[in-house]
Amino acid sequence: METTQQQAIIVGIQLQNDTNFAYSMEELRNLAAACNITVIGELSQKASRINPSHYLGTGKIQELAAMVQDEDTVIIFNDELTPSQIRNLESSLDRQVIDRTILILNIFADRAKTKEAQLQVEVAQLQYMLPRLTGMRESLGRQGGGSGLKNRGAGETKLELDRRRIEERITALQTELQAQVERRQIQRKQRHKNEVPVVCLVGYTNAGKSSLLNAMVETYHPGSNKQVFAKNMLFATLETSVRSIRLPDHKTFLLTDTVGFVSQLPHHLVKAFRSTLEEVTEADLLIHVVDASDPQHEQHMAVTTETLKALGADGIPTVYAYNKADLTGRAYPAVEGDSVTLSAKQSSGIAELTGLIRSHVFNDYIQCEILIPYDRGSIVSYFNEHAHVQEVSYEEQGTKLVLECRAADYERFRGDFVELSN
Incomplete structure (x- = not known):
């Protein structure tokens, strides 16, 4: 069935001392694009605080109402809105209002391929919905129908459930997830028993982690068909993929690809994906992959560092891989201390990265x-x-x-x- 491209206006408030506002709004555009939504307008307001009842001030709400001509236009806010803010905004604007959190949840729902990822996303969606049930049924029901907002697992059928049944569903999903977690822990224990070092790729979404894993696999295991899915889009990887890399001198390590990070990653998702992200906390070495061609890469690095700290993985030795050097003026491949400039796409710098990995994990x-x-x-x-x-x-x-x-x-x-x- 052919679907029309959904349209949206994005809205954000720049609080005092917020130097990342323009970048954050640009990221919101990218998140909307990843949901197949075209941004046709933008409204921002400088304020000392967020309006607790309507998020925006009265004047800005009137300005926003004048911008929204088409009744199918969605309004996307660059924050997680409270249930009452969504209710009040929809009442004032007579349009569907969604926030940054539900946008990210939708992308995750669309990208989740494995059973575990799908369970994790559904738990996060239901936990987001639970406090927002009252007065939001019509709005959330609409979210099930648009081309960009499939919101699998949180459409109209879920809204027919009362609070108690949703809580029961969350409990059942968490029980199922726990079984997956225990299986993963057994696998991790087995790896420790085999004394094979674990190297984990971490970084901002779309930095090229999966491409780098594929370049390593192709370099050391050509023709093995062990590549993982890699695409130039946000959150292409939600599943943790592990590949065994065997070097020519018979040294072996496990290379793990993880879900990418993004600023303001919804806490429901971090909580739901904690078991997946725990792979990171048990690594012997982290490779922090950076998209060196992105003008905002320093902010991306700060977001990744902050997320790793929140996971309790900030004490693990780290090597920095400045990827996509072919799109910059940087000389590559090049090594400086614990940093390597490379191009995963061109498989240039793989030997240099391997040298840094060797120096960290094969010191016994x-x-x-x-x-x-x-x-x-x-x-x-x-x-x-x-x-x-x-x-x-x-x-x-x-x-x-x-x-x-x-x-x-x-x-x-x-x-x-x-x-x-x-």
Whole structure:
């Protein structure tokens, strides 16, 4: 069925000392575009505080009413509105009013592909709706019908539920999610048991995290078809993807792609996605991916840093990957300290990034020279598979190896070989 493009006017208040206002409104435009909504107008007001009853002052509401000609035009506010603000605004303007939070929830609902992501989004939607049921049924019902605002899981059928039944639904979803969380925790424990380092890609939405993961996979596992979905749009990735990266010298680490961050990420979503985001808190190393071509990239970095702090992941060692260097005047690939300038799209800078990863997660390796008796051939096979064997020679008493291996493996087989040097 053909759907018409939905239109909207965006509205925001610039409070005193708010230096990020213009950027925040631009981001709201991008969020609307991600919901298939065309922004046809913008209204802003400078104020010392937000009007508790109508968000805007009386004069601005009249100005906004004059701007809204088409009855199908939606008005999007650049904040999370209270239930009473939405009611009062819709009454004054006779138009559908939505806020930044429901816009982001809609994008997440549209992008969620796995069962876990869909459960997480529905929990967040219902928790957002719960205090907004009274007097909002007609408005929220309309949200189920537009092309841009599918609002899956929060359409008219959900609005027929009373508060108690919605609370029961949230409880049931959270029980189901808990089972998913426990499964994920078992997987994490298994990884720790295998002592494989975990490297996590974090960053602002659309910084190129998935593209970077794909470039790493293609570099070290060409033709493996293990790529993840990557697209130039907000929140292309909602699922946590984990790929095992095996380097030519047999060192292995797990590379995890995570959901991107955005300023004012709704607390309902952060809460619902906490189990997914916990992957970040248990990483051995974070790669903070930055879209170096975006003029606002420093603000994006600040948002990411703030979100990591809120998750309790601010103490994890971090490498900075300034991506999309091909769209800037920066020289690349280039390494400076714990930062690398690269282009995931061109797979340029992957070796340099790998070098930084190595220096952080493979510091428990030792260089040694050992002699393994011929009747311990399985140990030679093990080291060939799991260590970097640089030289092999066959002596009278056994196989001599010059190698770099994990200290844990060295200790494990210590009684089975003769140490020539360590």
